Amino acid sequence: MQAATINYTVGSLVWVEDPEEAWLDGNVLEVNGQELKVQCTSGKTVTANASKVYPKDSEAPPSGVDDMTKLAYLHEPGVLDNMRRRYDVNEIYTYTGNILIAVNPFKRLPQLYSGDVMKQYKGVPLGDLSPHPFAIADGAYRLMVNEGISQSILVSGESGAGKTESTKCLMQYLAFMGGTAGAEGRTVEQQVLEVWKFRLYFPCSACSFPLPAPTLKKRYMANLFCVSF
Numbered sequence: 001m002q003a004a005t006i007n008y009t010v011g012s013l014v015w016v017e018d019p020e021e022a023w024l025d026g027n028v029l030e031v032n033g034q035e036l037k038v039q040c041t042s043g044k045t046v047t048a049n050a051s052k053v054y055p056k057d058s059e060a061p062p063s064g065v066d067d068m069t070k071l072a073y074l075h076e077p078g079v080l081d082n083m084r085r086r087y088d089v090n091e092i093y094t095y096t097g098n099i100l101i102a103v104n105p106f107k108r109l110p111q112l113y114s115g116d117v118m119k120q121y122k123g124v125p126l127g128d129l130s131p132h133p134f135a136i137a138d139g140a141y142r143l144m145v146n147e148g149i150s151q152s153i154l155v156s157g158e159s160g161a162g163k164t165e166s167t168k169c170l171m172q173y174l175a176f177m178g179g180t181a182g183a184e185g186r187t188v189e190q191q192v193l194e195v196w197k198f199r200l201y202f203p204c205s206a207c208s209f210p211l212p213a214p215t216l217k218k219r220y221m222a223n224l225f226c227v228s229f
């Protein structure tokens, strides 16, 4: 990634690349043409070309922003720093506009997924509450009902990123929204979640969503998860 041309001066707050930590923040100590000497907060002193250095927002809130479009600088170190700040306070979800970014917490956060939390998201416009898969599912559900058009939700990420967990969360919300008592007195929510439990269909190995066999290969290759209503 090429940094925009910015005139750094002594004292400028910046991000510099680091082979171990990815990015280190620091202050510009010296400017020699395009060469910057940066004193990093980690203690390291780094010399870097100005084209590889990125400005740091000195006023970034300590616990980050819930929508990255609010960041003063939308570059890689700024985005990663924001997600780190949120992760540190167990805020694993962040919007970038109407895209939801999920960070795997590697621990259970049951307070995020209770029935009461689900109810809070019902009918609330995206962005009014904290970023959450429930908000994405609610938005898709509302569009389907209001426009009468099928909706898809794409869940993408590398292996172990949390696609299956996010998908379960989306399904939980959609089942809750359609949740009148069904066969044998079980709610739709119970029935949908039991599909996961017993794996009645072929699970897509990209996202584990139970798919009928003919669509499995196509969905797997595209690494897509689709909710079709």
Ligand SMILES: Nc1ncnc2c1ncn2[C@@H]1O[C@H](COP(=O)(O)OP(=O)(O)OP(=O)(O)O)[C@@H](O)[C@H]1O
Pocket (backbone or CB within 6 Å): 103, 104, 105, 106, 107, 108, 109, 157, 158, 159, 160, 161, 162, 163, 164, 165, 166, 205, 206, 207, 208
């Ligand atoms: N939101 C979450 N809350 C708690 N644990 C999570 C969450 N997301 C992911 N995890 C943990 O990370 C593990 C891997 O997540 P998951 O199976 O959803 O990844 P995946 O992207 O579907 O992986 P793969 O592509 O390999 O199937 C889960 O078994 C779970 O332990």
